[in-house]
Amino acid sequence: MNFSSMNEGKALDSKLISAFPPPQRTLPVMLQRQALLFGDRTLLTFDDHTISYREACAIAARSAAALHQAGVRPGDRVALLCSNRVEFLQLYLGCAWAGVIAVPINVASRGAQLRHILDNCGARLIAIEADLVHVLEPLDRAGLALEKVWLIGNGRSVTLPDLQVAPFVLGNEAADPHQSQPGDTVAILYTSGTTGLSKGVCCPQAQYFWWGVHTASLLEMREGDVLYSCLPLFHTNALNSFYQALLTGSTLVVGQRFSVSGYTAALKRHGATISYLLGAMVPMLLSRPPSDDERAHKTRIALAPGVPVQFREIFQKRFGIGLIDGYGSTETNFTIGATLADQRPGFMGRVRPGFQAKVVDEHDNEVPDGTPGELIMRADEPFAFATGYFGMADKTVEAWRNLWFHSGDRVIREACGGFRFLDRMKDAIRRRGENISSFEVEQVITSHPAVANAAVFPVQSELAEDEVMVAVVLQEKARLTPEELLDYCQPRMPYFAVPRYVDFATALPTTENGKVQKYKLRDKGVGEATWDREAAGYVVKR
Template structure:
């Protein structure tokens, strides 16, 4: 793994904050393009100015240092304007998955205590729909509405134009929270990961090192800015003196032409995106691009060689999470199917259920820690007991089952946590189950992953109906759609008389996972049922 020391030395520890990074790089790169979203293009100097201007706009809206500002919108320039403005005045941005609905969205807005929401019309509708929930009033005090007139919308104002005034930068420290990113709840409600400024500095340093970034590269992402991956890419560009191009969303048909049009040299794909791209017919754009490498965590080993041969770009695997950093990665020695070795500045350990290290070659839970201050998240917002649980014994517990071989290469086995990974999205079994159990006909529901043809998981649910009740799978889909993110709606449904359980009544999901789909399982895709998005 390439050593990130030179770049780290360019920024003294107190300067590992977004305001200081913007100031440092604007002085160095000035008129070079940093950020592109649609027709919007910012130079490094523009980004510095925008941070100060939108710091002013936020202050004029009553936002102060430490306040949370929620973002419920797609990839667009305004997203980053708010993030930069928050960072400049010491406020905290809270990006929210645009597919969040119902109780999950209610929990995120309540738990974060966001006083200002920035959203598009669709997001506003989702927030308005929360009124039907029997839940306490949200702490929101105002809403900035994008792309639509705010006239007639109570509590809404149009997204402000860039003010002429520039706020003074706050005395932000590297350990201060920059973003709160909500990950899927695995045994309970979604947790807000408190990501400090320095964590994203180290994301940029370590990811840039593994990608071999040089000045003047063009990075292109189709991934959402409300996830760590795309936000990390912004810091890669900022620190390396490169350009980040942010597309609205991933489209297999438009992916290659986008790379060609922007002359990208680096891009980003998730595990499920690779087989999707390979499934498309060959076009001249397959090789017309300039991309030399793609950050591609979780790509099954059988796809690496065929992808590189067809598209002419190298896939870089690795391991990181919202709570950690680019902790494990592959260097010049490629081993498809392996996450790689531990990077400089990090420690990894594989342990048994009592946190005792296991021998090389034996699977166990992956524990991680960082040597550099604030290279990891600082905890879960408003959930001290979950923070202590995850960071116990001086290590962060990933909940992932891995094996480390004699050469120090880690291979991912499966998840210990009760979570599902579907096409780049983490899904909480608990949250889906809560929606299902709110249906008056359902007595018991278990949600779990089953194998997918797209290299990741599909969502399956096993349901026991209340005595005398009736419900079919189509009616269940119609019940789920307005109450959860589309990607969390179960694809597979099976109604059962009873579920396997322990003597104390705990459902044995491992038996359901092993059982998988059966002849009695209803398959949404086979049935031709189309979800509304």
């Protein structure tokens, strides 16, 4: 099958672009216009909450009023550590309404990583789920700007002597919307570092407008669709699904978390027509025994980037759901993709209208079609991409050098114009949809008094993504078991970053300059002497 001329979705694109001219591509404007247009139609559904388009506008105004009362002003950052609860979007909408920058944080963040994020963003207020507040208690808060804590939901009582603690409640009054501009930052999302600390991606208002336009177009979304996402709202994928619903007059149903056994039942229960999956979820669903109920739904299509080629057709035939591949990142947008009719096995798609993409060598020279290289991109429209990394000017310049965003991903562009993903060039690991910084994991492991050195690297998993492996060199005469090492890791890093495989070594392979040659460790991989926590029955707690 050949790619089409990329005319797909042009009617929807044109409609949304004309409805929201450039100065109006901000969330407060979108909320107000769609509230007038769709009124009492349901915009959001959580387990025990439904919110109409009109109510979403009112909630944003009341949430903004609460922020004002707390002394938060336009441009301030508010950290948000919360799972898929209605309060997450209440606060996100309030921040956008007030001109405040929301900083959604992965709920698994712990220790040094969490401290770095809070220090880097300079948030004076954190809204945190009551069940998660314990992560603040051991945190070294010296030097942080943090002053206030808002508790979300019910949980145990907590005492943080240096912080003002109060429950999060919507304001009684309605604040006027801040006159935000399309280039103003609406959110800072922290993405895994490669050989360094996590970086805060500054996402402008208009970036999410374009995320909504392009994703809705490729999913061939229609007014009245029901979108079901159980992906975490603190990631760009699920946050983007909210904008898709808002722009198209659809309903977003937010599930608490992905469940292999409950996924198709949730699609049926909510009447979902569109859904969202990550690459590893598809083989997980296929691993279950077939049942008569798994096609008893209305879902016609799912956004599912990174699904291994061998699983795509099997999944589509078994579950009756078409899968859409493509390419996007927190820093960019849905730059490469194709509609369902134009999907080709092994291809992410072609460059979307409004974007440019090239494959280049290490000197940024474009390579011929069929030649592997790094994918670099830029946008034609103002603020369709992120504007940089918060407080990290050097990293921003490095990533956007020569005025192109450098993805760190190795791809091939074929003569037909389609792009194929090969692998990551970065020293990063992707496990179950989460990006893991090997640097941050190494920092924790090497802080153990028995460890002299460590190298963290990815190895292939059964689910076609990565598993985390570490090679550890102990201090002279020190003793340490794999279980003891992981016991040390668990309270100090996200659960998904805790290594599965542990090798103890007398030395690590290095260059003449002393740099660890991780490719040699990756090539060696899991050996007979490697300890596997899953085989050993070691449990990592969430």
